[in-house]
C-alpha cells in the first residue's frame with residue numbers, strides 16, 4: 001500500500017486526510033506534519049491519523065503532499081530537501097507555485113506533480129487538476145489520479161493552465177458559497193425566516209448542481225426552462241444583467257488568475 005504524508009495539515013490538508021479516510025484509506029497509511037502541537041492533537045483526536053516530524057515523514061512515506069501556504073514554502077522545502085528519500089514523489093497543492101520551484105529546491109531528479117484541488121474533497125466531490133513536473137513519469141500521474149480519484153474527479157491539464165484552474169475550480173466553491181449567502185439574505189429581505197430561506201436556497205443549489213452534472217444539458221438550456229415568458233425569472237435575470245453580475249464574475253475570476261500568477265512569481 002502507498003504511504004502518504006501531508007505536510008501542513010490546515011484546511012486543505014485536513015480535507016485531504018478526511019476525504020482519503022472516507023474513501024477507504026487506512027490511518028496506518030496516512031500521516032501528517034504540522035508546526036503547532038495543538039493542531040497535531042486536534043487532528044489526531046478527530047481522524048486518528050498520526051502526527052510526525054518532516055524527517056520521519058520523508059523516511060517512511062512514498063508520497064509527500066505539500067499543503068502549506070505559498071508564503072511558507074521555502075522553509076518547508078529547506079527542511080525536506082536533505083532528508084527526502086530518492087524516488088519519493090512530491091505532490092504540491094499550493095496555489096501559484098510552479099513545479100520548477102520544487103525541482104530547484106529539492107534533490108536533482110525529484111518527481112513533482114502539481115495539483116489544484118478544492119475543499120469539496122471533504123465530501124468526496126473534489127475537482128482536482130494535475131500537471132506533471134519535469135521528472136514525473138506516467139506512473140506518478142496515475143498514482144496521483146488514484147489518490148485524488150478516491151476524493152472526487154481528476155483532470156490532467158498542462159501546467160500552463162494551472163493559474164486559470166486555480167481561479168475557476170480551486171477558488172470556485174467560495175463563489176458558490178458567496179452566491180448562496182447573498183440569496184439567503186434576499187430571503188430575509190422578503191421577510192422569510194433565515195432557516196426557511198437557507199433550506200430553500202441550499203436545496204435549490206443541490207438540485208441545480210445535480211441537474212448540471214447529470215443531465216448533460218447546457219446551463220443556458222436549463223436556465224431557459226425556468227424562464228417563462230413575462231414570468232418571474234426573466235424579471236430577476238434583467239436585474240442580474242443590469243447590475244453586471246456576468247461581467248463581475250469574468251473580472252473576479254481574472255483577478256484570481258492574476259493573483260495565482262503573482263504568487264508563483266514571488267519565488268522566482
Ligand SMILES: NC(=O)C1=CN([C@@H]2O[C@H](COP(=O)(O)OP(=O)(O)OC[C@H]3O[C@@H](n4cnc5c(N)ncnc54)[C@H](O)[C@@H]3O)[C@@H](O)[C@H]2O)C=CC1
Pocket residue numbers: 007008009010011012013033034035036039067068069070072075076093094095096116117118119170171
Ligand atoms: N483552502 C482551499 O480551498 C485550497 C487551498 N489550496 C492550497 O493549499 C495550501 C494550504 O491552504 P490552506 O489549507 O487553506 O491553508 P492553512 O493555513 O489552513 O493550512 C496550512 C497549514 O500548514 C501548516 N504549516 C505551515 N508551515 C509548515 C511547516 N513548515 N511544517 C508543517 N506545517 C506547516 C500551518 O500551520 C497550517 O496549518 C495553500 O498553498 C493553498 O494555495 C489549494 C486548493 C484549495
Ligand SMILES: O=C(O)[C@@H]1CCC=N1
Pocket residue numbers: 095166170171
Ligand atoms: O485562496 C487561495 O489562495 C486558495 C487557493 C485556491 C483556493 N484557496
